[in-house]
Amino acid sequence: MTDHADRLSALRAVLAAAGLDGFLVPRSDEHLGEYVPPSGERLAWLTGFTGSAGLAIVLADKAAVFTDGRYTTQVQAETDGALFERRHITDEPPSAWLRENARDLRIGYDPWLHSDAALQRMGGIQFVPLTPNPIDAVWRDRPAPPAAEVRPHPVELSGETSEAKRETAAAELRRAGEEACVLADAHSVAWLLNIRGADLAYTPMALAFALLRADGSVRMFLNAPERVGAETRAFLGNRVAVEPRSAIPEALKGLAGRKVRLDPEATPAWFAASLRDAGAIVVSGEDPCRLPRAMKNATEQQGARIAHARDAVAVARFLAWFATEAQRGGQTEMSAAARLLAFRREAKGFTGESFPAISGAGENGAIVHYRVTEATDRPIAADECYLIDSGAQFPEGTTDITRTLWSGPGPAPAGLRERYTAVLRGHIALGTLRFPEGVAGPHLDAIARRPLWDLGLDYDHGTGHGVGSFLSVHEGPVAFSRAAKPVPIRPGMILSDEPGYYLPGHYGIRIENLLMARPADPSPDQMRPFLEFETLTLAPYARALIEPALLTPAEIRWIDAYQARVLEEVGPQLDAAARGWMEAECAPLEA
Structure with missing residues (x-):
């Protein structure tokens, strides 16, 4: 068992020897990216927290870990509360914690791991640059830096x-x-x-x-x-x-x-x-x-379509497999994720996953960025929600898709269907939106939340992020998020559309497609150019979780048309059993 208390003590000793009262430990490397190589996982080494966004502040007599709403449950599970206070990085920002606990102290930071802008947001504190990084002095088995071919x-x-x-x-x-x-x-x-x-x-x-x-x-x-x-x-x-x-x-x-x-x-x-x-x-x-x-050119746009078409076949094979195997029993979060990866490996050009699959059954699905391990792996039980958020890398493009499934064989509870349908309605509202040029991601975030807000519900993460072209699955500068900068959406930008709802201790719901912005056909008397979205992702929604009575006629028509497109484009590439499943799953909804 890792002794994070010893690691914390060793770091404090180095800081004391350097005449410092504390140190900032971000979850970043020298490129300030979301994903870092093993040699850059200093936050995880020190605290145990393995999420993709966070910051620790270590003082001589106390320490805190800050992360966002995606990781509220995870940080509780992975860190020792006796060593680290757990704080919400938005509701309880590091700057406020520092003003309360370190106003007259000298706080060290590694100038390779923080931007000037990030440091300025924590103003009012005496920051001292410190190189080399003191964690590297006590991290005895630190992995070697990357050495792959370019x-x-x-x-x-x-x-x-x-x-x-x-x-x-x-x-x-x-x-x-x-x-x-x-x-x-x-x-x-x-x-x-x-x-x-x-x-x-x-x-x-x-x-x-x-x-x-x-x-x-x-x-x-x-x-x-x-x-x-x-x-x-x-x-x-x-x-x-x-x-x-x-x-x-x-x-x-x-x-x-x-x-x-x-x-x-x-x-x-x-x-x-x-x-x-x-x-x-x-x-x-x-x-x-x-x-x-972020503004994909014509070649990259077509590459995105190619990548999603290939990935759609692997995802459809998985969904058909799950529909049968979940009712037979014997599957776990890890085995299901492994089966999806196996299907993807058979796709032409597949080079790897675009992020570690989020495979969460029941209460684990409520952990927004849950990452299953051998210690947390649990069986997928009958009659429960299962959330699978995953993606693939192809030389032509990058994919990211989330589907929430019902394991059956019994019917899904009415309350669960109501909430899934509310998430689906928000997902459709954003994906079908027409909007004038100049509109930015923060302006559209609420569109996807409206059906949930009508029920007094919400989710603690952004509605969507940019996606690269055979690069990062999370790409700026545009995002559907209240916290994002108001950068106008432009043609060729690819963004995720992924509203959700999470009931801690019970289940999580998230539905995600990737959208690509494109010019919309002009309407009569239109005063300025408008944009719309092309849906790239091709995968059925969970029929067992949809409550048609809660959908408008227009929403039903859109779902039926989308499912028909999925069946037409993906169905012919499936074997007879998977195609039979897809035909039933994509059949028109009853109004």
């Missing part, structure tokens, strides 16, 4: 050459009078240079930094340049230099007196401090790759 992502999949992307981004710098831009987000480096890798378990990219110059040249920095073989170096061309991370300080010194753009939200604080020390002029600005990366 691979080309050809134009047949990317839809645009790296040269063209670099020129567009460089032109933006020239218009702003800026000499260079630091790219710390490894997704942007992957997109800009048309490269992919295997440094992370579920996101096919190489963890690299880049310095983009106004002339379109790039210096890429990664921990081991030899990971870029001869083929990839030739693919990158002579305008892209590949250098070790140790070359970054000297590269920044060469920018003395020049304007250098940094995205204050996506760049470690170390860069701004180093550039200022070098005499450069630091300019806050948006990562020039972030918005165009």
Whole structure:
């Protein structure tokens, strides 16, 4: 059993020796991404919390872990309450906790793991940069950093050459009078240079930094340049230099007196401090790759359709399998997730899951980002909800889908059907929406919540996130969330539509499709352009959980049309048994 008390004591001893009263431990690596390699899992090592978003603050006499509503139950289960207070990062923000507990203290932080913007949100505290990270001094068996090969992502999949992307981004710098831009987000480096890798378990990219110059040249920095073989170096061309991370300080010194753009939200604080020390002029600005990366071009849009069509067959085979095996008994959360993965492995081009599958039966489904382990794995019992949230990576695109199922054989309770149908109605309302250009994700979040709000219910997570193209399953800058920045939705953006409802100790409901924004056909007297969504995901909804009497005629027509499309496009690729199941599941609803 891991002794987190010993780890906490060891960290406190290092801090005391450095003359510090505390330390911030974020759940991030040097690229400030959501997913980190094993060598960057400092928060999990120290506290036991394994979620994808969180922060710990360690003082000499107390400590706290902060996370959001997705992980409220998980953080209680994975951390020791005698060592760490558990706090909701929105309702009880770290800044307030620090003002109450550390106002006159010296709090250390690793400047590679925090952006300037994040530190400013915790203002009023005396922060002290500290390198190397003190956790690394006491983490004796820390895994080695990633060492996977960097691979080309050809134009047949990317839809645009790296040269063209670099020129567009460089032109933006020239218009702003800026000499260079630091790219710390490894997704942007992957997109800009048309490269992919295997440094992370579920996101096919190489963890690299880049310095983009106004002339379109790039210096890429990664921990081991030899990971870029001869083929990839030739693919990158002579305008892209590949250098070790140790070359970054000297590269920044060469920018003395020049304007250098940094995205204050996506760049470690170390860069701004180093550039200022070098005499450069630091300019806050948006990562020039972030918005165009989210606006998928025609090739990437078609790739998304291809990826979802392939994934749909695997998901349909799984759903048909579950309908039979759940009633036979003997399946568990882990065995069901493994069966879905096995079906996906038979799909053409499948390279791996896009995130660890969330496979939760009964009360575990109420844990929003539940991750089943051998210790928590439980049987899928008769007559209960089962939630499966999963995704796949294909070279053509990335998928993410959630379906909530009923194990049967008995009928689902009326109250459960009412709540599932409310979630489904919100899901449909968002997916079928027409809206004027300029509308942003936060403006639309409430649309999906309305049917639940009418029942006095809600869910403690955003309604949807952006999705990359053979990159991260969670991609900014757009999201259906009250907490997101109001970035307008643009054509080609792919977002998830996933409202839910969670009854702790009983069950969880979530329904998720991926949507792609596209121009809507104009209507008479239309004053400005409108957008709408194309539904990419193709999988039946749980017929046993739908209460048709609670649906409007328009909602029934939409469901029937969607299910008919699923049957038409996916059905012919299934065997006779699975197709028979799908025909019954996709039959028109009774009004």
